[in-house]
Amino acid sequence: MSNTQSRNQALFERAQQTIPGGVNSPVRAFRSVGGTPRFVERAEGPYFWDADGRRYIDYIGSWGPMILGHVHPEVLDAVQRVLSKGFSFGAPTEAEIEIAEEICKIVPSMEQVRMVSSGTEATMSALRLARGFTKRDRIVKFEGCYHGHADSLLVKAGSGLLTFGNPTSAGVPVDIAKHTTVLEYNNVAALEEAFKAFGDEIAAVIIEPVAGNMNLVKASPAFIGALRSLCTKHGAVLIFDEVMCGFRVGLKGAQALYGIEADMVCLGKVIGGGMPAAAFGGRREIMDHLAPNGTVYQAGTLSGNPVAVAAGLKMLQLIQAPGFYDRLTAQTARLAQGLTEAAHEAKVPFVADSVGGMFGLYFAEKVPTSFAEVTKSDVSRFNRFFHQMLDAGVYFAPSAYEAGFVSIKHDDAIIDETIAAARRAFAEA
Ligand SMILES: *Cc1c(COP(=O)(O)O)cnc(C)c1O
Secondary structure, three states: OOHHHHHHHHHHHHHHHHHHHHOOHHHHOOOOOOOOOOOEHHHHHOOEEEEOOOEEOOOOHHHHOOOOOOOHHHHHHHHHHHHOOOOOOOOOHHHHHHHHHHHHHOOOOEEEEEOOOHHHHHHHHHHHHHHHHHOOOOOEEOOOOOOOOOOOOEOOOOOOOOOOOOEEOOOOOOHHOOOOEEEOOOHHHHHHHEEEHHHHHHHEEEEOEEEEOOOOOEEEEHHHHHHHHHHHHHHHHHEEEOOOOOOOOOOHHHHHHHHHOEEEEEEOOHEEEEEEEEEEEOOHHHHOOOOOOOOHHHHHHHHOOOHHHHHHHHHHHOOOOOHEEEEEEEHHHHHHHHHHHHHHHHHOEEEEEEEOOOEEOOOOOOOOOOHHHHHHOOOOHHOOOOOHHHOOEOOOOOOOOEEOOOOOOHHHHHOOOOOOOOOHHHHHH
């Protein structure tokens, strides 16, 4: 055990010499839960192994992409096949057409799609396109939703509805943040008020229709319905940021879940099968404004590269297997139910919830519906639970404000092992 700690610890100390904070993305540093990050050496199916060969049941799956489990043999084979033919060309390939056709076939409302290399690029490009299309500047987003780290999106609410948004990161100019209005998630009245005040200035409303970056929070059907009709009425582009919930809440994503069509959709995570790929797309009328056809500029050296496309395409084929989402949804619900029951047996105020292959864990009496409610959960109790589970070989997201992910390889035995570990953790209190 102390040996296990020491190698992860040694790597973490070494990493901090040459990498800011020792990590290439902040949540990996364990700052909110404390302790030493686990350095991953390899992964397979539902598991990964850390620097000392310790095995964990993996409930983050690279934050969503590994929906088939790690190192799926058919995805591995697809990647290996294209690698020997060239890594990247900066010129078009037939496989790019195939993945575009597949995405437009699966995802409702998507008539055209452009590939990029990260979710951040997808949302940033979608916003620019919406602004170019509408010839308006103002963006509306919702508190607790994360849309990548573009300047316009690292913004929190000002002191009142009609005040300017404020940057949440140093380095974001106030002059950029002021074009972004931040509203409360699931608050229909605030939405109506905002559209009444400046509806005709709004280029786009961007939302995680099932939010996975403030723990798991579902939009109410009434809220999504109001959003759709207000955007239509005022000519604002409705952007569903499904980088996380796309191919997760169901094959066709949140649009099918709510029975609502967005004007544009951003995809990422699952779409690359673990390789850097993301996409944005939507109605042809909007997408036609993109260069080279239109006046909105967007480009990428590695966009649609053959390796990422091969992984993504194989992934999209495999998740269309009959019964895939029924099974994924059932396994995830089994986990959420089992954890909730185990907590209640131990009289711990805790509840878990799930949608498709995503879940949320809340040290609270009920499932939250907004960021303000999420922040009322017991974070210190979560942090203790996180470490109890880590010690038992179960790796949950290292933050009380992140969703969890189940893969198709998380079978009954693995879910039951997780619930048993949680039962011991809850009893220890
Ligand atoms: C992860 C995520 C992004 C950003 O994607 P990156 O690939 O990390 O840049 C954007 N939106 C949502 C909803 C996400 O979950």
